[in-house]
Amino acid sequence: MxxxxxxxVGNGQKRQPIExxxxxxxxxxxxxxxxxxxxxxxxxxxxxxxxxxxxxxxxxxxxQKHYKWPFNDKNKVYMSSHQVHPKHRHILIEIQTTTEPSTVQPVKTQYHQAYPRNYNFIMDNKEVCKQNPFLVLMVPVAPNNVAARDAIRKTWGKESLVQGEVVITLFMLGLSEGADVDKLQQENVQYHDLIQSDFMDTYLNLTIKTMVIMDWLATRCPAAAYAMKVDSDMFLNIDNLVIMLQKPNIPKTNYLTGMVMTNRPVVRSKDSKWYVSEELYPDPEYPTYTLGMGYVFSNDLPEKFVEVSKSIKPFNIEDAYIGMCMKKLGFTPTSPPDPSQFQAYNSKYNRCEFSKVITFILGPPQELVDYWTDLKKPGPPC
Missing domain, CATH: 1.20.5 (Single alpha-helices involved in coiled-coils or other helix-helix interfaces)
Structure with a gap:
């Protein structure tokens, strides 16, 4: 060009010299x-x-598409509870939390499947704690186990004033296939004692269930003095329990008691109900813990358990997991004033013996009703 x-260069014009x-x-x-x-x-x-x-x-x-991370106004990244479907909560969820990404390095946090704030309460009765209870009895029970709940309501669960102290009893439920949602709602309307969260209610999820109980106590009932996690198949002598907690030497903080277990080996047999793999829990022994049938604690501990659980890898033995929380917090479970009051099994019913204990493990719900009725009949038990 x-x-x-x-x-x-122009039409008819003389060319310039070549150079x-x-x-x-x-x-x-x-x-x-x-x-x-x-x-x-x-x-x-x-x-x-x-x-x-x-x-x-x-x-x-x-x-964003994989983790569905929401962003708040401070650019913090977190996993909210409703974003983890219950069927997938066996997966460990690792997220990154950042504040001012341009100046601060990301900090990794694990909100594992037993971290209770991964879940939502879908049935609640937080107003019951307006009574400022002295003691809250939290009973984990399967949604379909109406018989166990009714037996407790007829026996130790019906006591609302014990030794001059306000006591409330609540049932903790998860989700279960085949559960009748309408009947559960009707039951709650009648008794106002059901708490339900959206985790899957299975035996392997007992640690989740227990940590959700702790979260409920920490957020709904922080003013209570004491609480107890007690299984639905238990005989509970509520009078003896309150009398024990009223003793002047019972601590009001950092206190956990019950049937204390020490130097308990981890079960490695895959055929056992209590099997835990080395991957989940590598140590050969559990820390000192209280047997899960029924343990009592000062109500300052639930919030501490929830917080420290962020850094403890979960496993499926819920009472030993609470023992791990205690160890991580630097606390140790305490033997009750009279250790003989926390019993596991008995060979047969004896009115005198049942009048002295705090716990016994029972069989069918009707057994609880029968024993309680006999214990409360007029006349000295011994």
Missing amino acids: MDQDFGS NPCHQTKPLFRSWFQLLLLLCVVVFVLCYALSNSSVSWQTHFAL
């Missing part, structure tokens, strides 16, 4: 070449930057 332009066009063309050619080279460099830099930006945004979008 440049040669043609310079070869036809003049050559001298004019070389500097102009160099300037155009330099400009073109510079333009290529600029285009290359822009394409590279846009390419990196695109990859970055694609990665960011993929992470």
